[in-house]
Amino acid sequence: MASKPKHPYTIVRGGKLVDIAKRRAAPADILIKGDTIAEIGRPGLAAPAGATVIDAKYRLMHPGLINAHTHSPGNLGKGMGDLWSLELLLTASPWINGGRTLEDKYLSAMIGAAEMVLKGCTAAYDLAAEFPLPSVDGLSAMAKAYEEVGMRAVLAPMVADITFFEAIPGLMERLSPALQKEVESFRYAPWKAITRQMDKALQKWPFDKVMLAVAPTIPHHCSDDFLIACRNLAREYEVGIHSHVAESKVQVVAGYKRYGTSLAAHMDGLGLVNERFTVAHGVWLDDEDMKRLGDRGASVAHNPGSNMRLGNGLADVRGMLSAAVNVGIGTDGASCSDNQNMYEAMRLASFASKVQGPDVERWVTTEEALRAATEGSARALGLHKQIGRLLPGYKADIVFLDLHHINWIPTNDPVNALVHTEDGTAVHSVMIGGRMVVEDRKLLTVDLAKLAAKAEASRVRREKITAPAKKLYERLEKVVGTFCPGLAKAPLHIHRFGASHHHH
Numbered sequence: 001m002a003s004k005p006k007h008p009y010t011i012v013r014g015g016k017l018v019d020i021a022k023r024r025a026a027p028a029d030i031l032i033k034g035d036t037i038a039e040i041g042r043p044g045l046a047a048p049a050g051a052t053v054i055d056a057k058y059r060l061m062h063p064g065l066i067n068a069h070t071h072s073p074g075n076l077g078k079g080m081g082d083l084w085s086l087e088l089l090l091t092a093s094p095w096i097n098g099g100r101t102l103e104d105k106y107l108s109a110m111i112g113a114a115e116m117v118l119k120g121c122t123a124a125y126d127l128a129a130e131f132p133l134p135s136v137d138g139l140s141a142m143a144k145a146y147e148e149v150g151m152r153a154v155l156a157p158m159v160a161d162i163t164f165f166e167a168i169p170g171l172m173e174r175l176s177p178a179l180q181k182e183v184e185s186f187r188y189a190p191w192k193a194i195t196r197q198m199d200k201a202l203q204k205w206p207f208d209k210v211m212l213a214v215a216p217t218i219p220h221h222c223s224d225d226f227l228i229a230c231r232n233l234a235r236e237y238e239v240g241i242h243s244h245v246a247e248s249k250v251q252v253v254a255g256y257k258r259y260g261t262s263l264a265a266h267m268d269g270l271g272l273v274n275e276r277f278t279v280a281h282g283v284w285l286d287d288e289d290m291k292r293l294g295d296r297g298a299s300v301a302h303n304p305g306s307n308m309r310l311g312n313g314l315a316d317v318r319g320m321l322s323a324a325v326n327v328g329i330g331t332d333g334a335s336c337s338d339n340q341n342m343y344e345a346m347r348l349a350s351f352a353s354k355v356q357g358p359d360v361e362r363w364v365t366t367e368e369a370l371r372a373a374t375e376g377s378a379r380a381l382g383l384h385k386q387i388g389r390l391l392p393g394y395k396a397d398i399v400f401l402d403l404h405h406i407n408w409i410p411t412n413d414p415v416n417a418l419v420h421t422e423d424g425t426a427v428h429s430v431m432i433g434g435r436m437v438v439e440d441r442k443l444l445t446v447d448l449a450k451l452a453a454k455a456e457a458s459r460v461r462r463e464k465i466t467a468p469a470k471k472l473y474e475r476l477e478k479v480v481g482t483f484c485p486g487l488a489k490a491p492l493h494i495h496r497f498g499a500s501h502h503h504h
């Protein structure tokens with residue numbers, strides 16, 4: 001089978017297609033024209049003469065999973081830390097993200113894209129930071145990696161004009177004068193310069209499967225002028241806005257100290273909250289915040305793996321769904337999750353809802369988790385009319401699972417099995433836009449041995465360059481690691497930690 005069909009038509013025969021609503025997988029043939037599904041029908045569906053035939057016998061077909069929140073720079077930082085809160089991870093950023101060349105940016109995006117497609121994910125919302133400001137070259141290098149792998153992405157330069165140490169009230173004062181001087185040297189470019197770079201990239205963006213968006217990283221890490229500039233850019237170019245809102249309790253406490261309101265209320269006041277707006281995490285949103293997001297048609301990218309890994313707590317997904325918030329599912333970056341496995345993310349979304357209390361009706365169903373990881377994420381990416389479902393008119397982004405894999409023996413309820421049983425090991429083939437990207441468990445577009453060699457060379461080089469930043473992290477760790485948990489113990493009307501009692 002050719003990886004690039006010459007004939008405009010492809011016919012997929014003999015597979016079983018997941019029907020989420022009916023919780024079954026019935027035999028179906030899929031006719032594809034170019035990159036789009038033309039028709040879905042019973043076995044034996046007519047196809048134009050000469051169409052490329054794909055044999056999907058013993059395969060379960062489901063829409064490509066969509067990662068609603070990741071960070072491509074994180075892939076080179078995979079597995080670098082253990083006891084990291086969000087605040088410690090942000091402190092470690094100059095160490096884990098330092099010394100990056102243009103080639104590293106490309107490489108890091110390619111590692112993540114390769115992992116995602118091998119694990120059944122066909123599109124991602126990628127928030128990619130460059131320090132001290134984004135560049136057209138950097139964004140283009142990352143987009144090129146996605147295009148070479150053959151994956152879709154919405155790439156959002158992740159930006160800030162206030163450093164983490166300035167954003168958390170009282171933290172800077174806790175540092176010794178020597179440490180204060182050190183952290184002050186990690187300064188972002190002024191917001192006007194950052195905005196000019198984003199504008200430049202948005203003006204002439206040549207990529208097709210990779211689109212741009214705008215990501216003011218964390219509301220209180222951005223001045224209000226900068227948030228407004230981000231809002232205006234998103235309006236002008238009709239692109240998404242994505243921000244980490246209320247990911248940790250520390251952020252919410254800092255937000256109240258700075259604004260006197262919740263973070264979501266502050267962003268709404270500046271006009272950022274609309275149907276193109278995605279909140280990453282939203283663990284510490286309260287009922288009013290959720291209602292506000294729902295009323296505006298906004299989305300939340302739910303990342304249960306990251307929320308547990310960084311000790312941020314358990315998001316109230318039932319509360320979000322009840323408030324009509326669109327919920328997508330993400331993995332978050334590999335420096336804090338540490339894989340890019342959307343099957344695992346769905347499974348954790350289900351499990352995380354089930355440890356929050358005894359009321360079964362508040363738990364997330366497998367159907368809701370699967371819809372969130374497909375249709376919900378698609379809407380967060382702004383691509384819900386093109387991807388997230390397998391229907392005529394939608395892009396042919398199809399995952400083929402091996403029904404002879406042990407995960408599917410026996411095959412009972414396919415929706416339950418996709419969320420609770422599948423872990424990515426049964427992924428046999430992956431089609432994106434009518435093109436096979438993974439076939440017979442092999443990535444067709446990238447040589448993984450070469451990728452490994454490049455990643456190792458990069459690691460060795462950066463380990464040397466970032467040694468001073470690592471030393472600095474070790475000095476800061478003691479201060480941040482005690483000051484921030486202190487803030488997180490402040491009284492608040494929202495409770496999201498797994499245990500209600502703190503141990504002292």
Ligand SMILES: [Zn+2]
Binds near residue numbers: 069127
């Ligand atoms: Zn994130």
